[in-house]
Amino acid sequence: MASPNPSNDKSSQKAPAAKNESSITPRSVSYSDWYLDVIRQAELAEHSAVRGCMVIRPHGYSIWEKMQRELDDRFKATGHVNAYFPMFIPLSFLTREEQHAAGFAKECAVVTHHRLKAIDGVVQVDPDSKLEEPLVVRPTSETIIWNQYKNWIQSYRDLPLLINQWANVVRWELRTRLFLRTAEFLWQEGHTAHATEQEALEETAKMLDVYADFAQNVMAVPVIKGRKTPGERFAGALDTMCIEAMMQDGKALQAGTSHYLGQNFSKAADVKFLNREGKLEYVYATSWGVSTRLVGALIMTHSDDGGLILPPKLAPIHVVIVPIYRKDDEKERVFAEADKVKAELCAKGLTVKFDDRDNMQPGAKFYEWESKGVPIRIEIGPKDLDKGVLCLVRRFVLDQPGESVEDQRKRRKSFVPRAEAIEGIPTILAGMQKELYDRALAFRNSRTRIIDTIEDFERFFKQEGGGFAWVHWAGTGDDEDQMSKRFETTIRCIPLPDQIPSEAQGSGTCILTGKPSAQRVIMAKAY
RNA sequence: CGGGGCGUAGCGCAGUCCGGUAGCGCGCCUGCUUUGGGAGCAGGAUGUCGGAGGUUCGAAUCCUCUCGCCCCGACCA
Numbered sequence: 001m002a003s004p005n006p007s008n009d010k011s012s013q014k015a016p017a018a019k020n021e022s023s024i025t026p027r028s029v030s031y032s033d034w035y036l037d038v039i040r041q042a043e044l045a046e047h048s049a050v051r052g053c054m055v056i057r058p059h060g061y062s063i064w065e066k067m068q069r070e071l072d073d074r075f076k077a078t079g080h081v082n083a084y085f086p087m088f089i090p091l092s093f094l095t096r097e098e099q100h101a102a103g104f105a106k107e108c109a110v111v112t113h114h115r116l117k118a119i120d121g122v123v124q125v126d127p128d129s130k131l132e133e134p135l136v137v138r139p140t141s142e143t144i145i146w147n148q149y150k151n152w153i154q155s156y157r158d159l160p161l162l163i164n165q166w167a168n169v170v171r172w173e174l175r176t177r178l179f180l181r182t183a184e185f186l187w188q189e190g191h192t193a194h195a196t197e198q199e200a201l202e203e204t205a206k207m208l209d210v211y212a213d214f215a216q217n218v219m220a221v222p223v224i225k226g227r228k229t230p231g232e233r234f235a236g237a238l239d240t241m242c243i244e245a246m247m248q249d250g251k252a253l254q255a256g257t258s259h260y261l262g263q264n265f266s267k268a269a270d271v272k273f274l275n276r277e278g279k280l281e282y283v284y285a286t287s288w289g290v291s292t293r294l295v296g297a298l299i300m301t302h303s304d305d306g307g308l309i310l311p312p313k314l315a316p317i318h319v320v321i322v323p324i325y326r327k328d329d330e331k332e333r334v335f336a337e338a339d340k341v342k343a344e345l346c347a348k349g350l351t352v353k354f355d356d357r358d359n360m361q362p363g364a365k366f367y368e369w370e371s372k373g374v375p376i377r378i379e380i381g382p383k384d385l386d387k388g389v390l391c392l393v394r395r396f397v398l399d400q401p402g403e404s405v406e407d408q409r410k411r412r413k414s415f416v417p418r419a420e421a422i423e424g425i426p427t428i429l430a431g432m433q434k435e436l437y438d439r440a441l442a443f444r445n446s447r448t449r450i451i452d453t454i455e456d457f458e459r460f461f462k463q464e465g466g467g468f469a470w471v472h473w474a475g476t477g478d479d480e481d482q483m484s485k486r487f488e489t490t491i492r493c494i495p496l497p498d499q500i501p502s503e504a505q506g507s508g509t510c511i512l513t514g515k516p517s518a519q520r521v522i523m524a525k526a527y
Numbered sequence: 528c529g530g531g532g533c534g535u536a537g538c539g540c541a542g543u544c545c546g547g548u549a550g551c552g553c554g555c556c557u558g559c560u561u562u563g564g565g566a567g568c569a570g571g572a573u574g575u576c577g578g579a580g581g582u583u584c585g586a587a588u589c590c591u592c593u594c595g596c597c598c599c600g601a602c603c604a
Contacts, residue, residue: 047596106602107602174603175599175601253604254604255604325562326561361562361564361566362562362563362565364565365565366564367565370564381563409564
């Protein structure tokens with residue numbers, strides 16, 4: 001499943017404790033192998049028979065469902081409603097907006113026929129079933145949605161129109177990676193229509209805030225809000241705002257975008273409304289989206305060499321109970337207690353799994369649930385029953401310098417009086433949620449530099465591992481390309497004013513051209 | 528589209544150079560013993576060797592064609 005060939009030199013570096021069972025390549029050996037191993041071991045997703053398309057397995061899909069719920073609640077709370085539009089877009093719709101069409105032209109799946117037929121005993125595309133107009137499988141839905149909005153919007157009283165869609169989209173990428181870039185992916189796309197530019201701009205910013213809030217408070221992933229340079233803008237947008245996160249290898253991941261589309265799409269679809277003054281005017285638009293790529297961001301932000309780590313707010317299972325027993329009478333007592341503990345925790349709104357499999361030893365269960373990222377494990381054995389305690393084991397504790405794996409394992413485990421344990425678990429989970437965020441933020445800070453010279457820039461990315469570089473920039477698009485060729489870095493975003501740390505504020509001179517620069521941008525290598 | 532790799536049991540692979548009864552590990556099934564950090568022993572089941580042609584007494588192996596996937600580049604959320 002992972003890389004077929006390098007397995008030889010890889011296996012020699014695997015954890016010595018692992019004997020027969022497949023394990024996870026340490027991050028220090030190969031970050032990309034580690035990423036794939038975590039996904040395989042946690043049973044999140046796998047490659048499908050279709051090139052570039054993944055199968056999202058139940059555990060991975062549960063995480064996505066949790067994300068959907070949290071996001072959807074936030075969309076509703078900001079006045080949006082859900083709807084659904086077709087996945088097929090007539091070619092002529094897509095080409096109505098020139099920039100947009102050009103931007104997606106190279107990655108479109110196109111439906112050209114509508115029927116199969118047995119020819120010489122072989123079932124194949126019936127050449128006689130050619131469509132008069134090809135249908136493009138949506139790479140994004142602006143054009144088909146705005147075609148419909150034309151019918152829905154006549155007056156300023158019809159505005160704003162605030163609609164979101166949960167859907168799949170297809171972008172025929174040549175290079176794919178599970179969750180991060182797949183030919184088909186799941187996402188949500190908001191498409192709003194407004195009477196004024198001001199209101200549309202506010203919507204664009206508001207939804208970016210929703211994404212940032214979700215990323216930081218639910219995913220525990222710190223992000224920087226900013227805008228893209230013209231070269232990195234969404235095809236057809238006047239302004240693209242984004243949130244950027246840093247992964248554990250120091251690379252940036254765009255975690256969400258919110259676009260101000262101006263009147264580009266309303267003009268393309270001819271959507272006008274009568275304003276209060278009785279004049280016809282084109283509608284102002286926004287669109288915004290996040291995708292299953294966020295699952296990849298989650299993995300790459302928090303997980304460790306033992307596998308997946310999930311923030312409790314997105315964990316499909318909060319607590320797993322592993323029973324320990326020898327004889328039948330022990331099993332009976334332990335199972336009865338496990339059922340009770342489970343019921344009491346469920347009553348607190350937690351999702352609890354009682355792992356009652358009899359064909360697997362406790363140790364094997366420990367490894368399995370840890371690699372799947374369950375935040376808390378409760379071991380229940382006869383000794384605990386006798387003492388009236390619960391054995392709580394956290395999925396992770398914060399690293400202490402020089403600590404051995406064994407010592408850390410001990411520190412993750414605690415024996416707590418039963419009532420106190422059950423009462424305290426929600427607090428522990430909340431603490432873990434916060435620790436994950438703080439840890440990720442501390443990591444990002446440790447890999448962030450304010451850089452003023454090309455020499456320092458080069459040293460940062462070529463010798464010090466790289467990360468986020470705050471640099472002054474006043475270059476052109478060509479200058480950006482030059483930086484990209486030399487250092488494999490791009491401008492991730494022009495941070496919003498309130499995102500800039502005090503030491504990075506103020507004007508200066510462009511790191512490449514020496515021209516005056518009003519503010520710093522973030523440069524990084526990116527996924 | 529260029530370069531590389533790989534298709535053999537559910538998964539991971541050996542066997543291919545040099546043609547001769549289809550193998551290994553894990554997993555799976557049965558039984559017994561185990562169970563607080565990846566269990567042990569014994570027995571058992573599992574294959575259109577990616578597909579199609581060809582050479583041959585005989586093809587996983589040689590030849591031709593073909594399909595697919597993965598990795599590296601160009602393109603991208």
